[in-house]
Amino acid sequence: xxxxxxxLQGFSTALTPMNLMFACLGVLLGTAVGVLPGxxxxxxxxxxxxxxxxxxxxxALIMFAGIxxxxxxxxxxxxxxxxxxxxxxxxxxxxxxxxxxKAGRAAQALATAAIGSFVAGTIGTAxxxxxxxxxxxxxxxxxxxxxxxxMVLGLLTVTAVLGAxxxxxxxxxxxxxxxxxxxxxxVTGQQRLVFGIPLLSDGLDIVVVAVAIFxxxxxxxxxxxLRRNTMSTIPVGQPWMGKQDWKRSWKPWLxxxxxxxxxxxxxxxxxxxxxxxSYSVExxxxxxxxxxxxxxxxxxxxxxxxxxxxxxxxxxxLLALGLPTNxxxxxxxxxxxQFGIQPGPLLFQNEPVLVWGLIASLFIGNTLLLLINLPMxxxxxxxxxIPRPYLYAGILFFATLGAYAVNLQAFDLVILLVLGALGFxxxxxxxxxxxxxxxxxxxxxxxxQLRKAFQLSAGDVSGLxxxxxxxVVYLLVALILCWPLVALAWHRFRPAKEExxxxxxxxxxxLHQSRL
Amino acid sequence: xxQQATATGKPAAVKGRSELGIAALLGVAGAVVxxxxxxxxxxxxxxxxxxxxxxxxxxxxxxxxxxxLLAVNVLRGGRGQAxxxxxxDLSHPADWKTVLPLAGAFVxxxxxxxxxxxxxxxxxxxxxxxxxxxxxxYLRDGLVxxxxxxxxxxxxxxxxxxxxxxxxxxxxx
Numbered sequence: 001x002x003x004x005x006x007x008l009q010g011f012s013t014a015l016t017p018m019n020l021m022f023a024c025l026g027v028l029l030g031t032a033v034g035v036l037p038g039x040x041x042x043x044x045x046x047x048x049x050x051x052x053x054x055x056x057x058x059x060a061l062i063m064f065a066g067i068x069x070x071x072x073x074x075x076x077x078x079x080x081x082x083x084x085x086x087x088x089x090x091x092x093x094x095x096x097x098x099x100x101x102k103a104g105r106a107a108q109a110l111a112t113a114a115i116g117s118f119v120a121g122t123i124g125t126a127x128x129x130x131x132x133x134x135x136x137x138x139x140x141x142x143x144x145x146x147x148x149x150x151m152v153l154g155l156l157t158v159t160a161v162l163g164a165x166x167x168x169x170x171x172x173x174x175x176x177x178x179x180x181x182x183x184x185x186x187v188t189g190q191q192r193l194v195f196g197i198p199l200l201s202d203g204l205d206i207v208v209v210a211v212a213i214f215x216x217x218x219x220x221x222x223x224x225x226l227r228r229n230t231m232s233t234i235p236v237g238q239p240w241m242g243k244q245d246w247k248r249s250w251k252p253w254l255x256x257x258x259x260x261x262x263x264x265x266x267x268x269x270x271x272x273x274x275x276x277x278s279y280s281v282e283x284x285x286x287x288x289x290x291x292x293x294x295x296x297x298x299x300x301x302x303x304x305x306x307x308x309x310x311x312x313x314x315x316x317x318l319l320a321l322g323l324p325t326n327x328x329x330x331x332x333x334x335x336x337x338q339f340g341i342q343p344g345p346l347l348f349q350n351e352p353v354l355v356w357g358l359i360a361s362l363f364i365g366n367t368l369l370l371l372i373n374l375p376m377x378x379x380x381x382x383x384x385x386i387p388r389p390y391l392y393a394g395i396l397f398f399a400t401l402g403a404y405a406v407n408l409q410a411f412d413l414v415i416l417l418v419l420g421a422l423g424f425x426x427x428x429x430x431x432x433x434x435x436x437x438x439x440x441x442x443x444x445x446x447x448x449q450l451r452k453a454f455q456l457s458a459g460d461v462s463g464l465x466x467x468x469x470x471x472v473v474y475l476l477v478a479l480i481l482c483w484p485l486v487a488l489a490w491h492r493f494r495p496a497k498e499e500x501x502x503x504x505x506x507x508x509x510x511l512h513q514s515r516l
Numbered sequence: 517x518x519q520q521a522t523a524t525g526k527p528a529a530v531k532g533r534s535e536l537g538i539a540a541l542l543g544v545a546g547a548v549v550x551x552x553x554x555x556x557x558x559x560x561x562x563x564x565x566x567x568x569x570x571x572x573x574x575x576x577x578x579x580x581x582x583x584x585l586l587a588v589n590v591l592r593g594g595r596g597q598a599x600x601x602x603x604x605d606l607s608h609p610a611d612w613k614t615v616l617p618l619a620g621a622f623v624x625x626x627x628x629x630x631x632x633x634x635x636x637x638x639x640x641x642x643x644x645x646x647x648x649x650x651x652x653x654y655l656r657d658g659l660v661x662x663x664x665x666x667x668x669x670x671x672x673x674x675x676x677x678x679x680x681x682x683x684x685x686x687x688x689x
Contacts, residue, residue: 037602054676078602164597167589171542171582177575178549185568188559192572193552218601223614223649227605388603390660393645396618400625400641401668404634405678413626417619428610429538430596447571451564459562 003133010356014364019062023361026063027368030070035078035383038222038391041071042327046210047395049335050402057339058354062361064335065315068328069121069362072308073369074380076113080106080300081233081381089271089307092279096292096299101234103295111239112249112297113304114373119250120257120305121366124312127261128319129359132348135320139345144453145464147344149473151446153480154323155438157267160480163432172431175422176439179204186448199411206334208403209440212416213433214327215399217423219392224424226388233384239377249301252282256305263306264313267325271310278302312362319347319355322445330437337441535596539587546579617648633683638665 013019033044045064052060072089079090080097093113100109139147159169182193183203194200241249256278263274282298283289292299317323322343324330336343341351348355373380403416426433450464457463465471479486553572561567598606621644628637642661651657669689672678682689 051676082602167582167585168596170578171586174542174575174579174582175545178545178579181549181572181575187564188568190556190568192568193549220615220618221599222601222603223618224610225604225606226614227603389646389649389651392649393642396622396645397638397642397664404629405672410626410630417622425538427599429535430598451566454565455563459565
């Protein structure tokens with residue numbers, strides 16, 4: 001069956017009343033958590049994981065994907081009206097968008113962000129539907145050695161490329177891998193890091209860890225530095241755009257989409273880099289350079305589109321390879337595993353209803369998001385006025401409730417508090433959260449893949465690089481690890497000034513390889 | 517968490533070094549992982565030459581190496597960038613008068629949840645958290661807390677089929 005037919009079948013899955021309801025719930029929740037300060041999509045999904053144990057996996061994932069997309073929409077509302085971006089991917093939106101809002105053009109800024117997000121999200125989802133099966137077709141032919149190499153690559157790029165400090169990234173990765181070790185060794189059945197505590201022998205529940213790091217750690221961290229002076233939001237009416245705004249917006253939307261999708265799909269692309277690139281591209285191409293820095297609509301349209309297209313891009317390696325590349329994708333992978341679904345290239349074969357239902361629901365969710373965001377923006381903006389004590393007490397309350405409900409044992413709450421404290425300390429000292437979560441999820445899978453590779457080669461070490469893809473990927477890993485040295489040499493020869501292009505070139509190279 | 521005690525209002529030189537606590541934490545974690553790995557038995561196996569020990573040793577070593585490098589980095593003046601956010605104001609130091617009561621409410625919930633039941637412990641958790649975060653409308657806060665706990669209790673029971681502990685209110689709820 002070809003992609004189009006599969007997609008049509010997906011729509012028949014996604015359009016059942018039950019799944020449609022979960023899509024609606026997802027986009028509503030997503031927009032809300034996007035608007036609300038202090039909560040992001042990753043935390044929201046982590047908090048909901050325990051509540052979805054008894055749900056149909058397809059419905060739950062449709063809801064989670066709605067939260068992911070919705071968070072992107074809601075985040076732009078906050079950046080435009082409040083000028084304090086919650087996520088790094090909306091920093092750029094805040095620059096121009098907030099200037100527009102101050103100049104009385106909040107309605108246009110919100111409109112171009114919402115419509116641009118819709119355009120980018122729809123094109124991005126179409127690209128996902130087109131590319132993911134191709135990646136899968138390629139990936140199913142790979143043996144454990146190649147798959148192992150790809151997972152190692154994913155782990156290292158997330159750690160070494162993103163974040164301000166590589167050292168702190170690796171520290172965080174080490175902690176995540178160590179947490180992933182707790183429990184029984186899958187081959188010999190020996191206890192690792194159990195310390196004679198029987199409750200630990202099943203390993204730490206990934207849901208509890210995610211809730212602790214994302215929700216408890218974050219709530220405690222914000223509580224320690226809670227903003228005393230309330231921030232003023234800019235009042236806003238109905239979002240709308242004039243003819244001139246449309247004319248200036250549509251090209252940036254498309255260019256932003258073209259930048260966002262590939263970056264989202266690479267192991268360490270994320271949403272941050274493409275929004276920055278989109279901004280600088282628009283700044284170069286604009287016919288109104290004088291407006292940049294004072295509220296240029298192109299500077300909102302492009303980055304917002306890039307942001308949303310990257311979300312669709314992120315889902316490509318997640319669904320096709322089982323490789324999460326950002327926090328939200330990591331938590332979604334945890335959700336898959338919670339339902340006992342094995343992520344990886346076989347997902348499309350084993351769970352076609354789920355995968356295509358999910359992809360179809362993204363189209364539906366995107367449309368719903370446009371409908372609920374465009375007319376209701378003023379309503380959403382009122383969420384910003386929620387009393388902070390209730391908001392953060394609520395996060396702690398639901399975190400506790402969820403973590404307890406997993407196994408109904410108070411011991412999980414002790415773990416929740418300990419790891420929450422770890423999450424707090426990591427935020428305080430600039431240890432990135434992402435490598436910990438990715439390490440926790442991928443660590444055990446890397447180990448089992450490694451041992452599988454050896455089993456297939458009957459213990460021969462060459463089993464690790466008996467496939468050309470594995471060799472190529474390892475070379476790439478070596479390149480990334482040696483990158484600081486290369487960059488150092490580069491600066492020796494060409495001092496200063498060249499930093500940005502150099503980084504961009506490196507990323508493009510990676511992009512080329514990661515699409516394989 | 518040992519480094520947190522030093523985070524309040526000390527001279528910059530001392531305050532900055534509190535990050536050494538993270539290095540210590542990494543070092544201890546690495547040592548524990550390696551110690552734990554050392555007592556694993558590796559059965560001879562042709563098909564599993566990796567064994568249960570390899571990965572723990574790699575991870576423990578990674579933790580120890582990052583611990584040393586981080587300590588060097590901090591002593592040389594390197595600093596981790598504290599995370600920012602919409603409601604985060606980094607211009608004032610960490611406010612322990614908020615965080616400690618929050619942790620207290622959390623611990624109280626752990627102690628009470630199986631004995632007194634979720635409705636009581638959850639109410640106290642929410643109420644205590646709101647108070648710690650600066651809510652001073654005692655009556656409204658209390659009613660909201662009770663409503664949240666009851667809603668969660670019945671929502672989980674009827675909606676998800678999960679029975680949260682009723683505790684001393686068994687029979688009444």
